[in-house]
Amino acid sequence: MCDQTFLANVFGSCDKCFKQRALRPVFKKSQQLSYCSTCAEIMATEALHENETLASLKSEAENLKGKLEEERAKLHDVELHQVAERVEALGQFVMKTRRTLKGHGNKVLCMDWCKDKRRIVSSSQDGKVIVWDSFTTNKEHAVTMPCTWVMACAYAPSGCAIACGGLDNKCSVYPLTFDKNENMAAKKKSVAMHTNYLSACSFTNSDMQILTASGDGTCALWDVESGQLLQSFHGHGADVLCLDLAPSETGNTFVSGGCDKKAMVWDMRSGQCVQAFETHESDINSVRYYPSGDAFASGSDDATCRLYDLRADREVAIYSKESIIFGASSVDFSLSGRLLFAGYNDYTINVWDVLKGSRVSILFGHENRVSTLRVSPDGTAFCSGSWDHTLRVWA
Amino acid sequence: MSGSSSVAAMKKVVQQLQLEAGFNCVKVSQAAADLKQFCLQNAQHDPLLTGASSSTNPFRPQKVCSFL
Numbered sequence: 001m002c003d004q005t006f007l008a009n010v011f012g013s014c015d016k017c018f019k020q021r022a023l024r025p026v027f028k029k030s031q032q033l034s035y036c037s038t039c040a041e042i043m044a045t046e047a048l049h050e051n052e053t054l055a056s057l058k059s060e061a062e063n064l065k066g067k068l069e070e071e072r073a074k075l076h077d078v079e080l081h082q083v084a085e086r087v088e089a090l091g092q093f094v095m096k097t098r099r100t101l102k103g104h105g106n107k108v109l110c111m112d113w114c115k116d117k118r119r120i121v122s123s124s125q126d127g128k129v130i131v132w133d134s135f136t137t138n139k140e141h142a143v144t145m146p147c148t149w150v151m152a153c154a155y156a157p158s159g160c161a162i163a164c165g166g167l168d169n170k171c172s173v174y175p176l177t178f179d180k181n182e183n184m185a186a187k188k189k190s191v192a193m194h195t196n197y198l199s200a201c202s203f204t205n206s207d208m209q210i211l212t213a214s215g216d217g218t219c220a221l222w223d224v225e226s227g228q229l230l231q232s233f234h235g236h237g238a239d240v241l242c243l244d245l246a247p248s249e250t251g252n253t254f255v256s257g258g259c260d261k262k263a264m265v266w267d268m269r270s271g272q273c274v275q276a277f278e279t280h281e282s283d284i285n286s287v288r289y290y291p292s293g294d295a296f297a298s299g300s301d302d303a304t305c306r307l308y309d310l311r312a313d314r315e316v317a318i319y320s321k322e323s324i325i326f327g328a329s330s331v332d333f334s335l336s337g338r339l340l341f342a343g344y345n346d347y348t349i350n351v352w353d354v355l356k357g358s359r360v361s362i363l364f365g366h367e368n369r370v371s372t373l374r375v376s377p378d379g380t381a382f383c384s385g386s387w388d389h390t391l392r393v394w395a
Numbered sequence: 396m397s398g399s400s401s402v403a404a405m406k407k408v409v410q411q412l413q414l415e416a417g418f419n420c421v422k423v424s425q426a427a428a429d430l431k432q433f434c435l436q437n438a439q440h441d442p443l444l445t446g447a448s449s450s451t452n453p454f455r456p457q458k459v460c461s462f463l
Contacts, residue, residue, distance in 0.1 A: 050402055057405040064412035075422045083427040087435070094446065098454040118453075135453055235411075273411065275418070292433045294426070312426035313418060336437035337430070338444050355431055380442045381454045395443070395454040 014039055072314055080307070080316045084355035090338070093351060093361040098381065099393040101132050103139055108385035109166070110200075110372045114155045117378045121162045122391055123150035129164045131176065134383065134393050141176055143184045152201040152212075163191070163210055165198035171212045173224055192222045200243045202254075204268075211254060211268075213240040219256050221268060233266050235273045242286045247293045255296050257284030263298050263308065277308050279315045286330045290354075291337045297354075299328030305342050307354065319352040321359060330372050335379030343370030343384050349394075365392055 010023045014036040021036030026043065035043065106126035113120055119140070123129045127148050131141040147168035154163045156173075165171040171192035174184050192198065196215035203210055204221075209230065213219045219233040219240055238259035246253045252268040263284055265275040282301035289296045295309045295316070304320035305328050319340060326346035333340055333354070340352040349370055351361040368387035375382040381395035438444055442452060 054402050054405055057402065057409055061405065061409050061412055064409065064416055068412065068416055071416075072420070075420060077422055078424045078427065080423075080427045080430065083424065084431055087431060090444075095443070098456075272414075275415065276411075290430070290433075291437070292430070294433075295430060309423070309426040309430065311421040311429075312423045313415075313420040314423065316423060316427060316430075334441050334443045336434050336441035336444055338434040338438060338441065355434055375443070378442070379440075380452050382443070393454055395452055 010034065016043075075312060076314065080355065081357040087355055089356070090353055090360050095351070095361065095363060095394050097365050097392045098395045099134055099137055101134070101137055101391040101393070102389070103130055103132075104128060104389045104391075106389060107368070107387040108371060108389060108391055109149065109151050110153045110164075111374060111383055111385045111391060112153055112155045112162075113374055113376050113383065114159045115157055115377055116159055117376050117380070119155070119159065120383055120391065120393075121153050121155050121164075122372075122385055123153040123164050123166070124389070125149050129153055129162065129174075131162065132391070134381075141184060143174055143188075145172075149197070152198050154201050154203055154210075156203050156207040157205065158207050161207060163201050163203065165192065165201060165212070167197050169194045169197060169214070171198050171201045171210060171222070173210070189224070189227070191224050191227050192220060194218070194220070196239070199239065199241045202243060202245055204245060205248055211243060211245065213243040213256055215239040217258070219243055219254075219266065231268060231271045233271055233273070235264055235266075235276075236260050236262060241283060244288050244296065246289055247291060255287045255289065257287040257298050257300075259283045261300075263287055263296070265296075265310065275310060275313060277315060279306060280304070282327070285327065288332050291333055291335060297331050297333065297340055299331040299342050301327035303327055303344075305331055305340060305352065307340075317354070317357050319350075319357060319359070324350065329370060330374075330384075332373050332375045332382060334375060334382075341373055341375065341382055343373040343386075345369045347386070347388075349373065349384055363394065366390070 015033040016039040023034040026035045104124040106124050108124050111122040120132045120134050127145045129143045150166040161175045163173045170190050173189045175187050192212045194214035194216050200213040210222050217236045221231040236258040240256050240258040243256040255265045257263045261280045263277045264273045280300040284298050284300045286299040297307050299305045303324050306315050307317040309316045326344050328342045330343040340354050343349050347366045349363040353360050366386040370384050370386050372385040381393050383393045385391045
């Protein structure tokens, strides 16, 4: 659309049709062009047409949304906790801190378990990434990243490497070596490159591919060996804060959560978003699949955790209490999916009965925000990391 | 003044909604029943749920060994 048109006596070749005509200056996307009067008129009507198309698309979108909601509402015949009424209530839980891992010099931001159910990798604000033996609390490896705020770290399925990243906008892979003479940092391999901070990373079923989430609003799948981008996932309207891969039996999908309050489920092969959920009232800090792969839980700054069922395509439970007003930073399920552990910014960990929707236990111990929480691969314990510089293993 | 890009963006939104509309979803009662079923079936194998004893849980304090 023309912002301003002046009549000027300029004669030359039109920037659109290239014919020799009397030209007038025209502004398109703040760039000045010279159009002949015919092309200028065409541009004006095109813009009108665009507005019509935009309006009709908007109304189509509204229609579809309305239809979808109607259809979904019809299928919402019962609440999860009603279905679970007859299920035996859970008894008292005695869960205590069994190990405290001390050694980080600043806030612990992320942690991950090794498949051997004993080793843990953790990363912190001061740039340090440490690999611990959780049985003995010994530190086995330590690496200093060239950046601060290492917000993401992950253990490779083989247990032979770790990946981490943060404010450096990259995800780097470090092979773990037990040779005292080798400097771990020397073998570092930069795999992912984003245009904003790295918020989450995870290896897929093998050491060969890594999935990353970034503050630039995208997720991406990378080949570790070549560093090549295999697939990118666009759709979030703001920073993506977390991701989780579907349990291997259910196939090639993953879920991501972001600052746009949306949780999106993606097909890894096509890059398409297959389902999206927008019921949270604030940033989604953590997403985790239910062990069967048919649902996932999310923890958000709106102080609630929610359960979304993928086959019913809707939210089926909310885990909240009026007394909980601080955001949930991290969630994970126990092995059977009956318990949901959630770490909060009020320094506590709440344990929820997934089926009944009630809180079964509240765990105190950390002296600052709980920033990360993962259940061990065999479900015998879970580990939480906090801004109080420590990690705790609970069982 | 970027009219064409907002049209393109709206087209994507409509396409996404059309994709979601074609999704065959299951009733909540069915989905909830399946979730409940999974929980109950796997409950015995869940150490944190059953409170596994110290003999099987490497993190819980071991009973003291005594030499005979």
